[in-house]
Amino acid sequence: MVQYSLVKYSLFFGLWLWISSSHLFAQRVPSVDSLEAVIATLDASTERVDAMLAWTNLFYRSDAQGAVVRVEAAYEEAEVLDYTLGMAEALRLRGMVYTYQGDYNEALIQYDRALELFSLEGDSLGSGKVFNNFGAFYYNQGNLITAQRYYEKAASYLMLQKVPNELGKVYNNMGIVMRRQFNYQKALEYYQKALSLQQSVNDLSAVAGIYNNLGVIYRNLNDNVTAREYYQKALEIKIELNELAGIGNGYNNIGLLYMLEREFDLALVAFEESLAIKADLGDPQEEATVLQNIGDLYLRQNRYDLAEEYLSTARSIFQENNNATAVAAADIYLAEALMFTDRLDRAEAMLVDALDIVRAEKDYNLQVEALKTSISLDSLRQDVSSVFMHVYELGVIQDSLFSTQRAQELAAQQSLLQLDESERLNQRLIDETNNQARRLETEQETNLILRNWNAFILLGLTLMVGLVIMLRRQQRQNLQYNRQLEQKNEEISTQAENLVLANQQIIDKTEVIEQKNRDITDSINYASQIQRAMLPMNVTLQAYLPEHFIFYQPKDIVSGDFYWFHQADGYLFLAVIDCTGHGVPGAFMSTLGQQALLTAVVQQKLREPAEILDALKVIIRQMLHQDKTQNQDGMDISLTVINPKQNQLKFAGAKHSLLYLCNGTLNLIKGDRMSVGGEHWAIEDRFSQYTVELEKGMTIYMTTDGYKDQFGGPDNKKFLPKRFHTMLREIHELPMQEQQFRVEQTIRHWMKEGDNEQVDDILVWGVRWEG
Numbered sequence: 001m002v003q004y005s006l007v008k009y010s011l012f013f014g015l016w017l018w019i020s021s022s023h024l025f026a027q028r029v030p031s032v033d034s035l036e037a038v039i040a041t042l043d044a045s046t047e048r049v050d051a052m053l054a055w056t057n058l059f060y061r062s063d064a065q066g067a068v069v070r071v072e073a074a075y076e077e078a079e080v081l082d083y084t085l086g087m088a089e090a091l092r093l094r095g096m097v098y099t100y101q102g103d104y105n106e107a108l109i110q111y112d113r114a115l116e117l118f119s120l121e122g123d124s125l126g127s128g129k130v131f132n133n134f135g136a137f138y139y140n141q142g143n144l145i146t147a148q149r150y151y152e153k154a155a156s157y158l159m160l161q162k163v164p165n166e167l168g169k170v171y172n173n174m175g176i177v178m179r180r181q182f183n184y185q186k187a188l189e190y191y192q193k194a195l196s197l198q199q200s201v202n203d204l205s206a207v208a209g210i211y212n213n214l215g216v217i218y219r220n221l222n223d224n225v226t227a228r229e230y231y232q233k234a235l236e237i238k239i240e241l242n243e244l245a246g247i248g249n250g251y252n253n254i255g256l257l258y259m260l261e262r263e264f265d266l267a268l269v270a271f272e273e274s275l276a277i278k279a280d281l282g283d284p285q286e287e288a289t290v291l292q293n294i295g296d297l298y299l300r301q302n303r304y305d306l307a308e309e310y311l312s313t314a315r316s317i318f319q320e321n322n323n324a325t326a327v328a329a330a331d332i333y334l335a336e337a338l339m340f341t342d343r344l345d346r347a348e349a350m351l352v353d354a355l356d357i358v359r360a361e362k363d364y365n366l367q368v369e370a371l372k373t374s375i376s377l378d379s380l381r382q383d384v385s386s387v388f389m390h391v392y393e394l395g396v397i398q399d400s401l402f403s404t405q406r407a408q409e410l411a412a413q414q415s416l417l418q419l420d421e422s423e424r425l426n427q428r429l430i431d432e433t434n435n436q437a438r439r440l441e442t443e444q445e446t447n448l449i450l451r452n453w454n455a456f457i458l459l460g461l462t463l464m465v466g467l468v469i470m471l472r473r474q475q476r477q478n479l480q481y482n483r484q485l486e487q488k489n490e491e492i493s494t495q496a497e498n499l500v501l502a503n504q505q506i507i508d509k510t511e512v513i514e515q516k517n518r519d520i521t522d523s524i525n526y527a528s529q530i531q532r533a534m535l536p537m538n539v540t541l542q543a544y545l546p547e548h549f550i551f552y553q554p555k556d557i558v559s560g561d562f563y564w565f566h567q568a569d570g571y572l573f574l575a576v577i578d579c580t581g582h583g584v585p586g587a588f589m590s591t592l593g594q595q596a597l598l599t600a601v602v603q604q605k606l607r608e609p610a611e612i613l614d615a616l617k618v619i620i621r622q623m624l625h626q627d628k629t630q631n632q633d634g635m636d637i638s639l640t641v642i643n644p645k646q647n648q649l650k651f652a653g654a655k656h657s658l659l660y661l662c663n664g665t666l667n668l669i670k671g672d673r674m675s676v677g678g679e680h681w682a683i684e685d686r687f688s689q690y691t692v693e694l695e696k697g698m699t700i701y702m703t704t705d706g707y708k709d710q711f712g713g714p715d716n717k718k719f720l721p722k723r724f725h726t727m728l729r730e731i732h733e734l735p736m737q738e739q740q741f742r743v744e745q746t747i748r749h750w751m752k753e754g755d756n757e758q759v760d761d762i763l764v765w766g767v768r769w770e771g
Contacts, residue, residue: 049078049086056093067097085126088117092130099137107137125166128157132170139177148177165206168197172210184217191217208237208246212253222741224261231257245286248277252290259297261737262546267297285326288317292330299337300542307337328357328366332373339377340543347377368394376537379566394533534594536565544572547768549740551707554761558587561704561761564597571607572642576656576765578704580633592623593635609639609652610689613676620677634677638702647694647771652687659701659725660692661732666725696771699732706762710747712754719750739766 042048052074056067071093078086095110111133118126131154139147151174158167175190191214198206215230235250255270271294278287295310315330331354338347351374358366371394378386541548544567552563560579567573575597579589600606600615616637624631638656642649651658653671660667669690703724710719731742743764751758 044077044081046078046081046083046086049074049081049083049090052077053086053089053093056090056097067093071097084117084121085123088114088121088123088126091117092126092133095130095133099133099140104137104141111137124157125161125163128154128161128170129166131157132166132173135170135173135177139173139180144177144180148174151177164197164201165203168194168201168203168206168210170194171197172206172213175213179213179217179220184221187217188214204237204241205243205246208234208241208243208250211237212250215253215257219257219260222737222744224257224737227257228254244277244281245283248274248281248286248290250274251277252293255293255297259293259300261735262300264297264301268294271297284317285321285323288314288326291317292333295333295337299333299539300546302340302543302546304337304341308334308341311337324357325361325363325366328354328361328363328370331357332366332370335373335377336539339380344377344381348374351377372533372537375533376540379536379540391533534591535562541565545574545767547736547770549736549743549766551740551743551762551764553744553758553763555706555758559761560587560590561706561763562590562593563763563765564594566597566601568601568605569607570643570645572644573601574640574642574702574765574767576638576702576704576763577635578637578656578706578761578763579635589633589635592620596620596623607641608689609641609650610687612639612641613637613652613654613687616676624677626677634675636671636675636704638671640700640702642694647769649692649694649700651690651692654687656702656704658690659703659728660698661728662695662698664729666729668725694769694771696769698769699728700767700769701728701764703764704761706760707743707747707764709760710751710762711756711759712747712750712752714753716754716756719747736766736768 042051052070056071056074059067071090075087075090075094078084078090091110091114095107095114098104098107098110111130115127115130118130131150135147135150135154137147138144138150151170154170155167155174158170171190171194175187175194178184178187178190191210195207195210195214198210211230211234215227215234218224218227218230231250231253235247235254238246238250251270251274255267255274258264258267258270271290275287275290275294278290291310291314295307295314298304298307298310311330311334315327315334318326318330331350335347335350335354338344338350351370354370355367355374358364358370371390374386374390375394378390535552541550544565550563552559552561554561562577562579564575564577565573577590577593579593596616596619597612599619600612604615606612606615620634621627624633626632636655638651638653638658640649640651640658651669653669654674654676656671658669658671660669669692672687674685674687708719708721708724711717712719727743727746731739734742743766747762
């Protein structure tokens with residue numbers, strides 16, 4: 001079989017070139033010229049075809065043009081030799097080459113033809129590898145659901161063949177799909193399966209790749225300690241194998257982790273190691289990617305000149321290599337650097353250029369990033385109308401993404417039907433082979449069967465005579481009874497027809513209801529994207545509040561809780577808001593709340609928190625016409641205004657409090673017992689205002705009621721403020737990212753212990769003041 005030959009020649013080349021090496025030769029990759037020399041020594045044969053296919057499999061990424069020539073030659077020789085499996089593998093590798101070159105339609109054609117030939121030959125291993133290729137294809141198209149279905153098909157074929165390394169690749173791919181869908185537990189299960197399989201065959205390079213993927217999962221789970229352990233394991237293997245590309249990627253991954261932890265010095269060391277290796281490899285675009293990461297690092301440190309220098313260099317390299325989408329991504333980063341050095345016009349020009357590129361390339365994901373950065377820029381310029389214009393455009397793109405995904409799913413379903421037909425053909429061929437084997441066994445047993453045939457015939461005739469006598473007697477007894485049943489059956493038949501008609505009407509109505517539910521859910525998901533886009537961008541918060549965390553967990557898809565940040569005239573405005581209700585009603589109120597805050601702070605230019613809340617009370621009443629209606633909707637707010645130059649904080653609260661810890665002492669400032677809007681408090685009632693002198697290392701917390709109101713624990717009670725305060729005393733000296741992890745894990749464990757679902761939106765904002 002072709003798969004065996006590919007393995008055979010890969011091992012042969014490795015042994016031939018590195019027989020004196022102390023490392024595992026199966027993990028090394030020979031040179032192009034060396035393989036060319038070996039192939040030249042072979043005459044036209046299936047072995048020569050397999051050797052050329054092995055060459056293509058090893059070098060199609062590094063020498064795409066050579067791979068095209070080599071795989072075409074392999075296919076032609078296999079065709080002359082009537083070597084069907086060689087032709088099938090050549091078609092599969094053709095599909096991989098076309099995919100790498102971006103010719104996706106042609107790639108699908110080659111995969112379909114390969115699968116047909118593998119099926120005709122009854123080769124489950126080859127079919128499983130093609131299904132894996134299909135999965136990768138749809139994954140790269142962003143169609144995760146269809147990709148997962150193909151990976152499952154691949155796994156079902158490869159499990160029958162007992163090929164641990166190929167099955168391990170599929171499980172690894174399935175883990176990646178689960179990670180992209182944020183199903184981290186399922187992703188971990190698949191990665192562990194893949195790891196066990198690749199370790200069983202000592203495929204160190206594959207093991208290193210899985211270690212990297214496990215590191216990504218734990219990084220997303222905020223378990224940076226475990227993430228670093230896996231990244232380090234992967235890097236050690238790559239160093240052992242002397243795989244320079246993998247070593248460069250390993251240092252880059254570790255650098256990204258250190259940057260996330262704000263260990264900027266260590267991150268820079270790792271990035272510089274990665275940069276040196278990628279420069280030696282002579283891959284300018286990989287080098288530019290690391291340069292862009294270093295630029296992002298300096299951006300997080302507010303070292304905008306250095307950030308601009310590295311990002312500009314990366315952009316130039318991408319431009320020289322005609323990588324338009326990478327240029328656009330660099331423009332988005334550069335715009336962020338320019339925004340914080342008061343070069344807003346140039347930042348806007350960068351974003352306009354980036355949007356032009358990604359629209360032309362139809363890269364919807366980068367369009368989303370560019371629009372989010374534009375929204376942040378609009379906020380800095382206090383351009384309220386542009387904020388809503390960009391949010392609207394963002395919504396249109398999300399609609400387009402939904403439509404594209406549905407079209408891909410329909411196309412994939414049609415393809416799967418065709419694949420099912422190929423599977424049925426394959427099964428028929430397998431069944432025919434099994435039938436031939438059974439016929440041979442039958443011939444061997446025929447003589448023995450014939451010896452007893454007469455006895456069986458005699459016994460059978462005796463039984464048949466007795467059966468006929470019994471049936472005739474029973475028939476006479478039942479004839480009269482059957483006539484009586486006929487009339488009953490007619491009545492039942494009429495009733496059944498009526499029931500079928502009624503049941504069909506119920507099914508029709510159910511389908512309409514289910515479709516409406518799907519439409520409603522899609523709309524709410526789209527609303528969630530818009531709502532999250534209107535929240536402050538992380539890069540903005542990092543620039544002004546380097547030491548902070550936000551734990552934001554809506555009860556439903558959309559939320560009635562939201563957080564708000566604004567900077568103007570040297571003041572920092574931080575607000576945590578809990579609107580009436582949650583879900584869709586709360587989301588509507590949150591939109592009004594953001595508009596009201598912009599009106600008070602941007603248009604009315606109010607700077608004192610109590611004055612802002614007083615103004616909000618009037619604005620919300622006017623928006624909802626509460627003087628003329630029975631509407632009782634409103635919101636509870638913690639509003640903090642910080643003057644960094646004076647190290648001073650001012651606070652006002654509407655049914656919300658402010659917590660801060662200084663020198664280990666917890667201090668609580670209670671807000672007023674009236675809401676903004678909702679209950680009809682008198683207009684002349686004024687909110688109170690409090691002032692706190694900030695000290696270096698002081699930690700400040702604002703929260704909605706959702707965290708403290710969650711049910712759980714051994715007695716299934718509310719978490720309550722007392723436990724919340726105790727938790728803050730225990731964690732307030734930890735790094736902010738560690739605090740966020742502890743806050744999340746504490747409430748999740750609390751709810752799980754009481755076997756409870758979340759009852760309200762949750763929002764906690766913590767800030768450490770560094771002066």
